[in-house]
Amino acid sequence: MELLRTLVLSVAVLGTAMTIVAYLTWIERKVAARFHNRVGPYYVGWPHGWLQPLADVLKLIIKEDLRPRRADALLYELAPVLVVVPALFGFALLPLAPGLAVLDHPYSLLLFLAVGSLALLGIFAAGWGSHNAYALLSALRSVAIAVSYEIPMILALLVPALLAGSFRLDDLVQRQTGGAWFIFAPVLGQVSFVVFLLAMLAEANKSPLDVVEAESELIAGYNTEYSGVKFALFYAGEYAHTLALCGLAATVFLGGYLGPAFLPGPVWLVLKSLALFVLVLWIRWSFLRVRIDQVLRLNWRFLFPLALANLLLAAFFAVRTR
Amino acid sequence: MAEAPLQVVERDFGELAMHMGPQHPSTHGVLRLTLRLRGETVVAADPGIGFLHRGVEKLSESLGWEQLAPVYERDDYVAPTFNSLGFCVAAERLGGIQVPRRGAWLRTLTAELTRIASHLVWLGTWGLDLGGALGGGTTLYMYCFREREKILDWLEAHTGTRFHTNVNLIGGARYDLTPELARSARVLMNGIEAAIPELWGMSGDSSILRDRTRGIGVISPELAQAVGVTGPVLRGSGIAFDVRQAAPYDAYPELQFDVPVRREGDAFARFQVRMEEILQSVRLVRQILDGLPRGPIFTRRPLKNPKASKLPAGEAYAAVESARGELGFYLVSDGSWRPYRLKIHAPSFANLQVIPHVAPGLLVADLVALLGSLDPVLGDVDR
Amino acid sequence: MGSLDLEALAQGMGGKVHPLGIDVPREALLPALTALREAGCRYYLLCTVTEVASGFEVVHGVRDVEANRTVFVKTGTGKDDPRVPSAVPVFAGANWFEREMLDLFGVVFEGHPDPRRLMMPDDYPGYPLRKDFPMATPWGYRPATDAEAP
Numbered sequence: 001m002e003l004l005r006t007l008v009l010s011v012a013v014l015g016t017a018m019t020i021v022a023y024l025t026w027i028e029r030k031v032a033a034r035f036h037n038r039v040g041p042y043y044v045g046w047p048h049g050w051l052q053p054l055a056d057v058l059k060l061i062i063k064e065d066l067r068p069r070r071a072d073a074l075l076y077e078l079a080p081v082l083v084v085v086p087a088l089f090g091f092a093l094l095p096l097a098p099g100l101a102v103l104d105h106p107y108s109l110l111l112f113l114a115v116g117s118l119a120l121l122g123i124f125a126a127g128w129g130s131h132n133a134y135a136l137l138s139a140l141r142s143v144a145i146a147v148s149y150e151i152p153m154i155l156a157l158l159v160p161a162l163l164a165g166s167f168r169l170d171d172l173v174q175r176q177t178g179g180a181w182f183i184f185a186p187v188l189g190q191v192s193f194v195v196f197l198l199a200m201l202a203e204a205n206k207s208p209l210d211v212v213e214a215e216s217e218l219i220a221g222y223n224t225e226y227s228g229v230k231f232a233l234f235y236a237g238e239y240a241h242t243l244a245l246c247g248l249a250a251t252v253f254l255g256g257y258l259g260p261a262f263l264p265g266p267v268w269l270v271l272k273s274l275a276l277f278v279l280v281l282w283i284r285w286s287f288l289r290v291r292i293d294q295v296l297r298l299n300w301r302f303l304f305p306l307a308l309a310n311l312l313l314a315a316f317f318a319v320r321t322r
Numbered sequence: 323m324a325e326a327p328l329q330v331v332e333r334d335f336g337e338l339a340m341h342m343g344p345q346h347p348s349t350h351g352v353l354r355l356t357l358r359l360r361g362e363t364v365v366a367a368d369p370g371i372g373f374l375h376r377g378v379e380k381l382s383e384s385l386g387w388e389q390l391a392p393v394y395e396r397d398d399y400v401a402p403t404f405n406s407l408g409f410c411v412a413a414e415r416l417g418g419i420q421v422p423r424r425g426a427w428l429r430t431l432t433a434e435l436t437r438i439a440s441h442l443v444w445l446g447t448w449g450l451d452l453g454g455a456l457g458g459g460t461t462l463y464m465y466c467f468r469e470r471e472k473i474l475d476w477l478e479a480h481t482g483t484r485f486h487t488n489v490n491l492i493g494g495a496r497y498d499l500t501p502e503l504a505r506s507a508r509v510l511m512n513g514i515e516a517a518i519p520e521l522w523g524m525s526g527d528s529s530i531l532r533d534r535t536r537g538i539g540v541i542s543p544e545l546a547q548a549v550g551v552t553g554p555v556l557r558g559s560g561i562a563f564d565v566r567q568a569a570p571y572d573a574y575p576e577l578q579f580d581v582p583v584r585r586e587g588d589a590f591a592r593f594q595v596r597m598e599e600i601l602q603s604v605r606l607v608r609q610i611l612d613g614l615p616r617g618p619i620f621t622r623r624p625l626k627n628p629k630a631s632k633l634p635a636g637e638a639y640a641a642v643e644s645a646r647g648e649l650g651f652y653l654v655s656d657g658s659w660r661p662y663r664l665k666i667h668a669p670s671f672a673n674l675q676v677i678p679h680v681a682p683g684l685l686v687a688d689l690v691a692l693l694g695s696l697d698p699v700l701g702d703v704d705r
Numbered sequence: 706m707g708s709l710d711l712e713a714l715a716q717g718m719g720g721k722v723h724p725l726g727i728d729v730p731r732e733a734l735l736p737a738l739t740a741l742r743e744a745g746c747r748y749y750l751l752c753t754v755t756e757v758a759s760g761f762e763v764v765h766g767v768r769d770v771e772a773n774r775t776v777f778v779k780t781g782t783g784k785d786d787p788r789v790p791s792a793v794p795v796f797a798g799a800n801w802f803e804r805e806m807l808d809l810f811g812v813v814f815e816g817h818p819d820p821r822r823l824m825m826p827d828d829y830p831g832y833p834l835r836k837d838f839p840m841a842t843p844w845g846y847r848p849a850t851d852a853e854a855p
Contacts, residue, residue, distance in 0.1 A: 036464035133340040137362065137686065207457030208530055211687070285461055288453035288530045291687045292362060372824035379809075380834055547770065550749035550798030561770055563748075568773045637725055639766070639777065652764070654755050665753035667766075672751075675801045704824060 010092060010102045017091045017240065020270065022053040024239045027274070028281055035285045060235075063228035068131055071225065075129025080226070080233035082122025087237050089115045090244030094251055095170040096266040108169045109161055112248060113154055116203075119241060120146040123212070123222050126234070130225040138221030141292050142212040145202050148299045153199035155307035156192045159314040160252050163188070173256035183253040188317065191310045193253050195303055197279075200249065202295065204242040206280055208287040209295050246276040333358050337365055344373050348451045348690045351700025355677070355689070364689055367681035369674050374704040382664040386628025387413060387492060390661070395486040397666065398702035401440035403432050404644035406490040408666075411571050412640035412651035413492045417633040421572070425494030425619035430573040431507075431610045432480070432489050433642070434603040435473055438514060440645035441600050442470040445521060448593075448694035452534055462524045469517050476510050479503060494620025504611050511604050511611075518600060526597065535589035539680050539692035542587060549676045552669045553647025554599065555696055558592035560585040565643035577609050589695035596697075629659045646670050646697055666705055670698035711776065714740055726766075726777035731789055734780045738765060738795045745769040746776055749798035754806045756836050760784045761812050765792055765799065782812065791817040809834040 026041065026049065033040030041049025067076055092102035093112045105111055120142065127139020160182045161167050164175045176182055183189045202209040213221030223234045250256060250272035257265030290298065331339040342348075342355040349355065352373035358365040378397060382390055394405035407429060414421060421429075446466030453459020474484040481487040481497050489496050525531050541551065546559040556563055564581040566574045582598035584591035625631050635657035641650035647669025654663040673696045681689055715722050718737050720729035729737045750766035760783045768775045782789055791814035792799035803814045804823040811832035814820065822829070831838055 032460070035461055037468065038464070133338060136338075137359075140361070207453065210457060284457050287458040288449065288462075288525075288528060288534070289457060289459070289687075290530055291534055291685065293685065294533055372822075372826075375824040377833060380838075380840065384840060544747075545797075547748045548797040550751075550796070563770050639725060639775070648750075650751065652751065652753050652766075663753075663755040665751065667751045671801065672798065675798060679797070 006102060009100075013091055013096070013102050014088065016270075017088070017243065018236070020274075021236055021239045021243055022057065024243060024277065025056065025235075026050065026053050027277070031278060031281045032285050035282075057232065060232035061229055065228050065230070068225050070131040072129040072131070075125040076225075077230075079122045079126035079129060079222075080230045080237065082125060083119050084122075084233050084237035084240065086115045086118040086122075087240035087244050090241075090248065093169060094244075094247045094269065095173055095256060096269060097257055097264075098174065099170060101170065104170060105168070107167045109157060109167045109172070109252070112169070112244075113150070113157070116241070116244070117146070117150060119237070122237075126226070127222040130222070132225050135222050135224050138212055138224075142205075142222065144292070144296060145209070145212060145299075148296055149199045149202040149303075152195050152299065152303040152307040153203065155304075155311050156195040156199065157248075157252060158311055159188055159192045162311070162314050162318050169251055169256075172252055173258060176255040177258060179255075181253065181255045188310060188314050189253065191306065193249070195307045195310065196249060196253070198298075198303055200242075200245045201280065201283065202299070204245055204280075205238065206242070207284040208290045209298075210284075210289060211292045211295055242280065243273060243277060246273040246280065249273075249276050331356055331358070334365075336360060342686075342689070348693065350447065350693060350698050351703075353674070353693075353698065353700055353703075357686075357689075359686065362685045362687075364681050364684050364686065367677055367689065369677050371671075371674070371700070371703050374700045376705065378705040379664055379666065382661050384660060386659050387631050387633055387661070388625055389628050391490055391492065392486065392488045394666070395488065396701060397668065397705050398644060398646065398649070398670070398699050399485075400443050400699050401436045401645040402486050403436040403489065404642055404649050405666075406488070407433055407572075408640065408642040408644070408649045408651050409664075410490045410492045411642060412638055412653045413633060415640045416636055416638040416653050416655055417492075419493050420621060421494050422618045422621060423573075423615040424498075424617045425491075425621075426572040427610050427614050428495040428497075428499060428619060429490055430577070431499070431607060431614075432477070432487060432495075433572075434606045434610070435477065435507075437645045438600050438603045438607075439470045439473045441596050441603075442466040442473075444596060444645075444694075444697045445525060446470075448691075448697075449525065451690045451694045452531060458524075462521070465517075465521060465524065469514060469521075472510055472513060476503070476506060479506070491620050491622065493622035494618070496620070498619050499614065504614070507607065507611055511607050515601070515604050518597070522597060526593065531593075532590060534687070535593060535691055535695065538589045538684065538688045539695060540587045541676055541680060545676070545679060546587070549679065550672045551647070551676050552672050553644070554592050554595040555647065555673050555676070557581065557583045558595045558695075559587035565641045565648050569641065571640070571642060573610060576613075577606055579606050579609075589691050592695045592697075632657060632659050641667065644669055646699065646702065647673065649702075668702045668705060670696075670700070670702040674698050674703055714744075723779065726775075726779065728779045728781075731780050731782060734763075734765075734778065735790050735792070735795060737778055738767065738792055741767055741776060741778070742795060745772060746774070749792075749796035750775060752792065752799055752802035752806060754810045754812055754834075756810065756834075757781075761787045761810060763789050763806070763812060765796075767796065787812045788815055789813075790815050793817055808832075811835065 030040040041052040044055050045051025090112050093108045095101040123142045124139045127135040160172055164172050183193050205212045223231055226234060250269060254272045257269045259268035333339045338359040340357045340359060342357055344352040344354045354370035356368040356370060378393060391406040391409050394409050395402035397405045446463035449459040449462030477487055478484045480503055481489055541559045543560050546556055546561060560583060562581060562583045567581060579602045582595045584595055633655050635655050637654050639650060639652045641648045649669055650667035652665040653661060656662040711722050711727055715727040718729045718733035720727055720733060746767040746769040748768040748770050750768050752765050755762045760781055763780050765778045766775060780789060791803055801823060803817055804821060806812055807814055807820060808822040808824050809832060
């Protein structure tokens with residue numbers, strides 16, 4: 001019975017998540033278009049192109065499945081899977097209602113971060129296995145960035161865990177009832193959120209910190225040699241990873257499924273995640289790209305000390321109030 | 323039949339030899355940079371050109387004088403008017419042909435409008451290079467091209483085509499200006515001037531752009547002169563040379579304008595020079611509209627039979643200041659109905675030469691910023 | 706930066722003055738360019754070649770930016786085996802211009818550090834800008850690999 005319940009729930013969550021991921025591309029194109037004073041997708045699914053994601057997915061599925069002659073077969077074929085699965089795993093951990101998540105684990109926050117880091121392996125496998133100099137450069141950059149920006153991300157997320165006394169995501173949400181969202185916590189909430197936001201931009205490869213797939217320098221980065229379904233997996237994986245991180249931020253900082261009763265909890269979670277996603281888009285479409293050594297310098301000279309100081313302050317505060 | 327010969331790149335152990343190949347989003351055309359990289363740092367960069375070579379100089383030896391002016395507009399296809407203008411000025415110098423004042427002023431008008439349009443393309447594509455097609459660079463690109471569309475619409479109303487406008491004749495301009503066009507040109511200039519602060523805010527004020535372009539690709543004045551770079555690249559290195567002031571042609575002797583110069587020689591200096599050139603071009607267009615003389619616009623009607631018009635024998639060199647630099651035509655004529663030899667000094671060709679001197683030590687991202695700041699157009703380089 | 710007396714310079718090199726600059730014999734090309742550079746013409750403009758009845762005329766253009774003066778130094782070679790000294794030791798900017806001329810005319814620039822073809826493919830037959838080279842390409846349609854050949 002437990003198994004059946006988990007199965008049904010995971011199918012529901014996964015299905016919803018992937019549909020939202022598909023329409024995230026539509027949201028991105030529309031939001032970007034408004035920033036550029038133009039309309040965006042319009043004719044496919046007239047008006048306003050709401051069938052555009054379907055058209056894109058169908059096009060990618062019917063393309064030829066190719067592999068460069070000298071690419072490493074195992075790494076090349078395995079990489080898209082390694083990128084998509086950790087992102088999807090994140091959706092299983094997010095609490096949808098009090099006590100309800102596909103996987104309700106006492107250390108779900110740490111599990112989310114740990115499994116999410118596996119995506120780096122996929123990116124590097126793609127970069128190395130493609131036998132392409134541009135992909136290799138991109139893979140090198142992604143290793144440097146993912147490893148570096150994990151640290152402030154974890155330090156920023158440790159602060160609410162420290163103040164809540166638990167690593168379970170549902171406990172973190174429960175501590176934010178009554179409108180006391182963590183982002184409103186004086187100093188600690190805002191600093192943690194900003195650090196997490198910057199780290200999320202780097203991890204999810206969004207401008208201004210998107211050196212990994214810097215289109216103007218490295219063609220398409222690690223997925224230069226990919227097309228068809230494998231490219232669709234990378235593409236969806238990137239959006240899924242972003243959405244999962246936005247979902248995590250919504251859960252930890254913005255109260256997750258909490259909200260006025262006229263909408264059910266999961267809907268609130270989705271709305272907050274989408275709001276954060278639009279914020280990420282706003283940042284993405286407004287700024288030029290920071291160079292790789294400047295990205296790393298930003299991390300080690302600014303974000304890491306800031307996150308560390310923030311954690312120390314939180315520890316001090318936690319001891320004082322216990 | 324064998325495959326095309328492979329290129330062998332000598333490299334040391336630990337270096338990655340890579341082609342930033344002819345197909346690349348940021349090489350501004352079909353330019354192949356053979357790079358030797360150590361990690362992300364460029365050890366050596368060797369530009370390879372010729373992918374867009376169309377044999378324009380050979381073609382010039384078989385077409386008549388009147389037929390040739392539109393051909394050169396395909397060279398530097400981003401700022402097309404300057405090419406045909408350079409040819410016409412050189413041919414007029416060779417043949418001692420006088421251009422009526424109104425024709426000269428009209429040629430200058432389209433030239434300055436083309437300069438603004440070309441600089442807008444440069445800024446937008448530089449934004450794409452620096453910011454990526456999926457990010458803030460595209461925003462800058464869209465805003466620049468929106469302004470440029472207004473200029474192209476005006477050119478279409480004036481000449482019939484947006485781009486390769488074919489306005490320059492040997493001996494004058496082809497199309498005359500009506501009062502409505504003059505009025506709409508003034509409105510256009512007001513719009514451009516109002517849009518520049520917005521574009522500056524998206525680019526020059528952005529600390530990301532400053533961090534990415536300050537100190538990148540510094541060209542010292544000595545190197546600039548020895549290699550022979552030209553245009554905003556030369557003026558960004560502190561050398562105040564502008565063909566419009568050194569060897570004035572058309573309406574420039576009678577117009578007032580400043581030539582922006584910067585001393586630092588880096589990519590940001592070249593950026594500042596080009597942004598100020600846009601404002602100076604706006605000032606020039608307004609002066610032309612205010613003081614446009616009356617009279618005919620050409621002295622030689624374009625002849626239907628190309629073999630009927632001849633220019634005297636001799637040699638001449640004449641240059642115009644294109645958006646990219648000094649666009650010079652070295653003309654050798656033997657008195658017949660077509661040129662004997664025509665050599666084009668292409669500004670992008672001279673500017674690209676500086677890359678092997680300046681690239682070592684840059685990161686790959688800086689190389690892209692450097693290329694954008696040199697603003698090459700491969701049609702101009704390869705002819 | 707002394708003043709530039711083209712007449713004296715041409716006489717000293719054994720050449721003559723012409724409307725655009727000076728005309729010197731082949732051996733005096735590098736000394737003339739060096740003298741011009743010492744006199745202030747430090748900006749390199751272009752190098753071009755014109756095929757004439759007696760051979761090839763090689764023209765280098767240099768400029769004195771401060772004095773705003775452009776001087777074209779012309780020299781001639783014979784028809785068979787045309788060779789001139791390369792100007793790259795004097796002006797770094799001559800590099801690509803001379804490569805283009807050796808590519809399109811077949812004039813050999815002795816002492817050039819990198820004498821590769823610039824515009825045309827490395828295995829292109831002939832020199833396109835010569836007067837006896839036809840307008841049509843000698844290759845016709847050439848498929849890229851054996852696989853594509855009909």
